[in-house]
Amino acid sequence: MSAARRILIIGYGNPGRGDDGLGPALAAMVEREGIDGVIVHEDYQLTVESAQDVAQSEMVIFADASMDEAGRFSIVPILPVPSPQFDSHSLSPGTVLYLALTLFGAKPEAYLVSIRGYEFDRFGESLSKKAEANLAAAAKRVFALLSESVSSL
Amino acid sequence: MSKTKVIEIEPLTRVEGHGKVSIHLDDNNQVHDARLHIVEFRGFERFIRGRPYWEAPMIVQRLCGICPVSHNLAAAKAMDQIVGAPRLTPTAEKIRRLTHYGQIMQSHVLHFFHLCAPDLLFGFDADASMRNVFALINLKPDLAMQAVRMRKFGQEVIRATSGKKIHGACAIPGGVNKNLSIPERDALLKDMDQMKKWAQGALVIARDYTLENLSMIERFATFSSSYLALVREDGALDLYHGALRAMDGGGNLIFDQADYRNYGDFIMEEVKPWSYMKFPFIKMRGRIDGWYRVGPLARLNCSGYIDTPEAAKALVEFKSLTGGRPNHMTLAYHWARMVEVIHCVEKIGELLNDPDLQGEDLAVKGDRAEEGIGVIEAPRGTLIHHYRVDENDLITYCNLIVSTTNNNEAINRAITSVAKSHLSGAPRITDGMLNHIEVAVRAYDPCLSCATHALGQMPLIVEVFDTSGVLIESRTREK
Ligand code: NI
Numbered sequence: 001m002s003a004a005r006r007i008l009i010i011g012y013g014n015p016g017r018g019d020d021g022l023g024p025a026l027a028a029m030v031e032r033e034g035i036d037g038v039i040v041h042e043d044y045q046l047t048v049e050s051a052q053d054v055a056q057s058e059m060v061i062f063a064d065a066s067m068d069e070a071g072r073f074s075i076v077p078i079l080p081v082p083s084p085q086f087d088s089h090s091l092s093p094g095t096v097l098y099l100a101l102t103l104f105g106a107k108p109e110a111y112l113v114s115i116r117g118y119e120f121d122r123f124g125e126s127l128s129k130k131a132e133a134n135l136a137a138a139a140k141r142v143f144a145l146l147s148e149s150v151s152s153l
Numbered sequence: 154m155s156k157t158k159v160i161e162i163e164p165l166t167r168v169e170g171h172g173k174v175s176i177h178l179d180d181n182n183q184v185h186d187a188r189l190h191i192v193e194f195r196g197f198e199r200f201i202r203g204r205p206y207w208e209a210p211m212i213v214q215r216l217c218g219i220c221p222v223s224h225n226l227a228a229a230k231a232m233d234q235i236v237g238a239p240r241l242t243p244t245a246e247k248i249r250r251l252t253h254y255g256q257i258m259q260s261h262v263l264h265f266f267h268l269c270a271p272d273l274l275f276g277f278d279a280d281a282s283m284r285n286v287f288a289l290i291n292l293k294p295d296l297a298m299q300a301v302r303m304r305k306f307g308q309e310v311i312r313a314t315s316g317k318k319i320h321g322a323c324a325i326p327g328g329v330n331k332n333l334s335i336p337e338r339d340a341l342l343k344d345m346d347q348m349k350k351w352a353q354g355a356l357v358i359a360r361d362y363t364l365e366n367l368s369m370i371e372r373f374a375t376f377s378s379s380y381l382a383l384v385r386e387d388g389a390l391d392l393y394h395g396a397l398r399a400m401d402g403g404g405n406l407i408f409d410q411a412d413y414r415n416y417g418d419f420i421m422e423e424v425k426p427w428s429y430m431k432f433p434f435i436k437m438r439g440r441i442d443g444w445y446r447v448g449p450l451a452r453l454n455c456s457g458y459i460d461t462p463e464a465a466k467a468l469v470e471f472k473s474l475t476g477g478r479p480n481h482m483t484l485a486y487h488w489a490r491m492v493e494v495i496h497c498v499e500k501i502g503e504l505l506n507d508p509d510l511q512g513e514d515l516a517v518k519g520d521r522a523e524e525g526i527g528v529i530e531a532p533r534g535t536l537i538h539h540y541r542v543d544e545n546d547l548i549t550y551c552n553l554i555v556s557t558t559n560n561n562e563a564i565n566r567a568i569t570s571v572a573k574s575h576l577s578g579a580p581r582i583t584d585g586m587l588n589h590i591e592v593a594v595r596a597y598d599p600c601l602s603c604a605t606h607a608l609g610q611m612p613l614i615v616e617v618f619d620t621s622g623v624l625i626e627s628r629t630r631e632k
Contacts, residue, residue: 015319016215024319042319044218048267049305082287102290103298123200123215 007149008057008108009142010041010050013065018124019117019131022065026113029139030146037150046091054096055104059111059149061142062093065131066114073115073138075145080107111145113138158182160576162587172601174590176572184577187568189561189594191430191604198551206235206542211322213538216553217603222256222311222323223531223556226393227538229324230527234414235542237519238327244512245328250393251504252314252323253529254497257392258352259307260532261449261490261497264598265355266300269487273362277592278585296358299351306344310501313337328516338505345502349463352491352498356467359491363474363484372574374483374567374593377402378444379435380451381420381559383530386410388457390468390496392530398455399435399445404479407435413528416537422554430561430604433554444562447534448597449489454479461503464496483567486596531556533598557604560597567593 011027013020024042031040041053046062054060062078080097091099093112100106115138117131127135158178177186197216204212210229214221226249233241241249271284274293282288290297313333315323323329363370379402383395397419399407411419423432423440434443445451453472459465471492474480480489504510527538534556541550557564571593575586 014215014218016212028320042317044221044319047304047308048263048301049308051301052305098287099290099301103294103301123197125215 006058007038007061007146008041008053008059009038009061009063009146010043010046010053011063012043012045014044015125016123018119018122018126019128020065020120021125021127022115022117022131022135023063025127025135026063026115026139026142029135030142033143035146035150038146046093046096048091048096048099050091050096051099051103054108054110055100055106057108059109060097061111061113061145062096063113063115063138063142064093065117065120067117067120069114069116071116072134073113073141075111075113075138075141078110078112113142160582160587162590172604174568174594176568176576176590178576182576182578182580184569184572187565187572187590188427189430189564189568189599190428191601198553201551202548204548205546206232206540206548207326207546209540209548210324210326214319214322217600219260219600220531220533220603222252222315223529223536224538225315225322225324226253227527227529227531227536228540229326230394230529231525231538231540232326233527234522234525235540236326237521238517239519240517241328242512242514242517243509244332244514245516246394247504247507247509248314248329248332248515249324251333251501251510252311253393254500254504255307255310255314257532258494258497258501259304259311260598261494262300262303262307262355264532265359265487265490265494266296268598269595270296270358272588272592272595273487277589281584281588284588299354303348303351306341306348309341313341325516327518330515332512332515333505333510335511338510341501342505345498345505348498349495349502352495353463356488356491356495359488360467360470363482363488366484370482370484374570374596375481376566376570377479377481378446378563378566379407379438380454380479381435381445381447381535382452382455383413383528383535384409384455384457385460390452390456390459390464390493392452392493392497394529397528397535400455400479401438402479402481404454404477407438413537414526416526416528416539416554420537420554422558428561430558431554432561433559434562444566445559446563447556447559448486448532449493449534450480450482450486451534452530453489453492459492459496461496461499463499464492467492467495483593483596486598490598533557533600533603534559555600555603557597557599557601560599561604564594564597564599567597 009030011023013023015021015024027040027042080101081094082098083092083095115134119128160176162174172191175188179185210225213224213228216224267286275283315321381399384398385391385395397411397413398409420433421436459468524541529536536556537554539552540548543549571589575589
C-alpha cells in the first residue's frame with residue numbers, strides 16, 4: 001500500500017440479495033472513477049481485519065444499505081463506539097473504528113453512508129429501481145466529499 | 154395432565170446466522186429435551202435452477218457472506234465433473250488449495266480468539282460484560298491483535314488467489330481464474346514465520362485449556378458419536394480432496410475410501426417438522442443411530458496422521474489424550490481447530506515455495522457430463538454440492554448439504570446434555586446457565602446462515618415453554 005493513498009472506502013453487503021448490494025455498488029462506482037489516493041474495498045460484511053486497513057487510512061467512508069433510513073440516503077460522521085454485542089464474523093462500523101483505535105492506536109476521520117434499500121428478501125444480483133435512484137443521489141454527494149477531501153490532503 | 158415448560162434462547166450470541174434454542178422442562182423442572190431451530194426459509198437450491206452451470210461457482214458465493222470461499226470451491230469441484238476435468242493442472246489444484254487453507258485458518262482464528270476466548274479465559278459464568286472480545290482487548294491486547302493480523306493474512310491469501318472479495322472468485326469449472334505472481338507470493342512469504350509462531354501460540358492456549366479443565370470438559374456435552382470426514386487415500390488429513398471415511402464411537406470404520414460422487418449411497422437426509430434444517434444420517438446405521446459429527450474434531454478422529462511436521466506432532470498429542478480412540482468431547486473442538494490452523498499455515502508455507510503456483514496452465518476441459526458432485530472439508534466440516542445440468546448448459550437440480558446441517562443432530566444432543574446437567578431442577582434460569590448452552594452451540598461454530606441457505610446477517614433467540622406449550626421465558630439479545 002503506497003503512502004500517498006490515504007482515503008479508504010468500504011462498501012459492504014451481499015449483492016446476491018437485492019438491495020443489500022447497495023454498499024458494494026457504491027464502492028464499485030468510486031472505483032471506476034479511479035481517484036488518486038482513494039482505495040476501494042468491497043465485502044459481504046465488515047470484519048475484524050477491516051480494522052487494520054482502517055488504521056492505515058486518514059479518512060474512511062463506510063457504505064451500507066439501510067432498511068430504515070428516513071430519507072433516500074444519509075452521510076454522517078461516526079466515532080469509535082463498539083456495539084454491545086460482538087457476536088459474529090460481521091461488525092458494525094463503530095466497532096471496526098474501535099478496534100483500529102484500541103489495537104492500532106489510529107483514529108481516522110470516518111463517515112457512514114446509509115442508502116435506503118427496499119428489497120432484501122429475494123435472491124438476485126440487481127437493485128430495485130428506487131434503490132438505483134438513491135444510489136445515484138448518494139454517489140453524487142460522496143464524490144463531492146471525496147474531491148474536497150483529496151484536495152485538502 | 155402433566156405440563157412442560159419451554160425456555161427459548163434467542164438470539165444465540167457469537168454464532169453465525171439466525172435461529173433459536175428451545176429447552177423443554179417437565180413439572181419438576183427437569184429438562185427432557187432441547188433443540189436448535191432454524192426459523193428461516195431456504196430457497197437457494199431452487200433459485201439456482203435455470204442458471205448456466207459456469208455461473209454456479211460465482212453465484213454460490215452469495216449463499217453465505219461468511220463462507221463464500223467454501224461454496225466457491227465445492228461448486229467448482231462439482232463443475233469440474235460437468236466439464237470433464239477429473240484432474241486439474243497442478244497450478245489449478247494448488248491455487249485452490251492455497252485459498253482453502255487461507256480461509257480455514259482465517260475462520261478458525263476468528264472463532265477461537267474473538268468468539269470463544271472470552272468464555273474460555275473468563276469462564277462460562279462470567280458476567281455478560283466480560284464475555285466479549287472487548288474484555289479480551291483490555292486484558293489480553295496482544296492476543297486480540299494477533300488474531301486480527303492472522304485474519305488479515307488469511308484475507309490476503311484469499312485476495313491473491315481470488316482477486317476482488319465480492320466480484321472475484323478463485324475457482325472456475327475445470328480450474329482457476331489466476332495464478333500467483335512472484336510479487337504476490339513474496340508479500341505473503343514475508344509474514345510466514347510470524348504466522349507459524351502465532352499459530353503455535355494459539356495451539357498451546359487451546360491445548361492447555363483442555364488439559365487444565367479436563368474434568369469439566371469430560372462432563373460438558375461429551376457423548377459418543379459417529380464421525381465423518383474426507384481423508385486422503387492413505388488416511389491422512391486432507392481438507393481439500395479425498396474420499397469419505399466414517400467411523401463409529403468405538404473407532405471402527407463404518408465405511409472408508411467411499412467415492413463422494415456416490416454420497417447418496419451412504420448419506421440420507423431426514424426432514425423434521427420443527428426445523429428447516431435437515432437431519433442427515435449414515436444410511437447403513439439407520440435413521441435413529443445414523444447421525445454423526447463433522448468438522449475439526451471429526452477430521453482429527455478420522456485422520457490417521459497429518460502430513461506437515463508441526464501439525465503431525467500436535468495430532469499425536471491430541472490423540473494421546475484418549476489413548477488413540479475417538480475423542481468425544483464437544484469442547485475438544487477448540488483444540489482440534491488450532492491443530493488445523495497449524496496445518497493450514499504449514500501448507501500455505503509449502504505452497505508459497507512451490508513454483509507450480511506461477512504456472513500458466515490454469516484450466517482444462519474434457520467430455521461434458523450431466524451430473525457433478527463436489528465435496529470439501531470446509532472450516533465447519535464436510536460440505537456437499539450436487540448439480541445436474543441439461544443439454545442447454547442450464548442447471549436443472551441442486552442439492553446442498555452444508556457443514557452445519559451435518560452437525561445438526563450433534564448440536565441438538567450437545568444442547569440437551571448441557572441443559573440436563575445445568576438447568577434441570579433449577580428454580581430460576583440464570584444468564585450464566587443460558588450461556589452454558591450457548592458455549593456448547595458455539596463449540597461447533599455453526600453457520601446458521603449457510604444452514605438455511607438464506608443470506609445476510611440474522612440474530613439468534615432461548616425460550617422456555619411449559620408442558621402445555623406455553624412460553625414462560627424468552628431471552629432475546631438485541632444487537
Ligand atoms: Ni456460512
